[in-house]
Amino acid sequence: MHTLLKGIRLVVFDLDGTLVDSVPDLAAAVDGALRELGYPAAGEARVRDWVGNGSLKLMERALADALGEPPSDALLARAHEAFLDHYGRDPSSRTRLYPGVREALDGLREREMPLALVTNKPYAFIAPILDSMGLVDYFGLCLGGDSLPEKKPHPAPLWQVAAHFDVAPQACLMVGDSRHDIAAGKAAGFRTAAVPYGYNHGEPISHSRPDGVVESLSELV
Missing domain, CATH: 3.40.50.1000 (HAD superfamily/HAD-like)
Known part of the structure; x- marks a missing residue:
């Protein structure tokens, strides 16, 4: 012991x-949410550095990277909802x-x-x-x-x-x-x-x- x-x-x-x-599955959901909102995918390497403070903060970091500035509350809420939808379909494969x-x-x-x-x-x-x-x-x-x-x-x-x-x-x-x-x-x-x-x-x-x-x-x- x-x-x-x-x-x-x-x-x-x-x-x-x-x-x-879990980053490969998280990255797939982040990228799916970003594409759904019309932004380019972030990729697994970037997502790996954003994980750790919960899913809302994860999407806030992803959007800030895509926009070059902090997202609005409304956009963040939409992105987070999209992330939860994508991740919920396949959280573990x-x-x-x-x-x-x-x-x-x-x-x-x-x-x-x-x-x-x-x-x-x-x-x-x-x-x-x-x-x-x-x-x-x-x-x-x-x-x-x-x-x-x-x-x-x-x-x-x-x-x-x-x-x-x-x-x-x-x-x-x-x-x-x-x-x-x-x-x-x-x-x-x-x-x-x-x-x-x-x-x-x-x-x-x-x-x-x-x-x-x-x-x-x-x-x-």
Whole structure:
């Protein structure tokens, strides 16, 4: 067992960029929405740098790139609705588990460690993706970016999970790939662990000063 897990009674995972590489599906939906509104596709490489703050912010960044300036609220609302429509049709066919994820989840489950998922992705998309990856049964609670009024980096979702499992924050571990995950974990009083391979806007995750970094989640067990 990794030293990061010493004294830990609940592990909370981020989804996109931590457990799964979902950018190919997200990019397809972003590009579909942009084309529907008459703008050129952004492409997967750009979308990879825009992921991390929920779908509304994703489309705001995509439109700002296309327009060269921030979009109006009305245009953003139309684009976001188009994105949700495109993504809802196919949220997982190109999405893949990162190496080591299943081994980590299996190992933690064998230790009877409660697991939860907190993502900024809209809640409606969580189950279809977990189901397609065969991960539905691992998590005792899942929260999306629209499950509460606040989302990461606000600590509220993490506090909600800790309260649900009746575990003190200092006995919880937040595992993520971005500065938003680490900031949320620190603000909530959680221990924090990071992976270096996800979506962090081109910034090394070590700059966020997590309590530990693992190259693969399999290192946790």
